[in-house]
Amino acid sequence: MAAAADKTKKTADKDKSAKPRSPLLITALVAVLAAGAAGAGVWFFTQSKHEPATAEAPKKGATPAPAQYFALEPAFVVNLNGPIDGPRYLQVEVQLMTRDAAALEAIKTHAPALRANLLMLFSQVSPEQIADVSGKQKLQGEALAAVQKVLKAETGSNGADDLLFTSFVTQ
Incomplete structure (x- = not known):
């Protein structure tokens, strides 16, 4: 122990x-x-x-930049092209969409030239060409191409991303 x-x-x-x-x-x-x-x-x-x-x-x-719209006002009103069976009119309101602030300013600056080209385009349309949705969409595409052509010639950029018909009335 x-x-x-x-x-x-x-x-x-x-x-x-x-x-x-x-x-x-x-x-x-x-x-x-x-x-x-x-x-x-x-x-x-x-x-x-x-x-x-x-x-x-x-x-x-x-994420794309926010869309900016420019309305070509007043609405376009033209006589439709085609056989004479009475007066035929097209009234269309157009808005241009862009995501570029500089392009928006270019659109505003060249709005008179854009309107003139669109008036010529719309006046060449016949009622049969715009009777259905596909005809209206085709006209919309042609109008966007006309706008982009003017902006490309003036600024070197297409400028407008889309052209929207916000009102489309034929009579």
């Missing part, structure tokens, strides 16, 4: 001598763990901020 008492006494002596080192060791260990956690937290938050930004960047690039 004396040997067991000696071991207990030696362990107690070791505990007494180890206690002064313990707080220092624990403090150092806590400091290392805290620094590691702070570093990991900084890394995590900086990485999570960058990843969604790169994922969202293509979405922002894919």
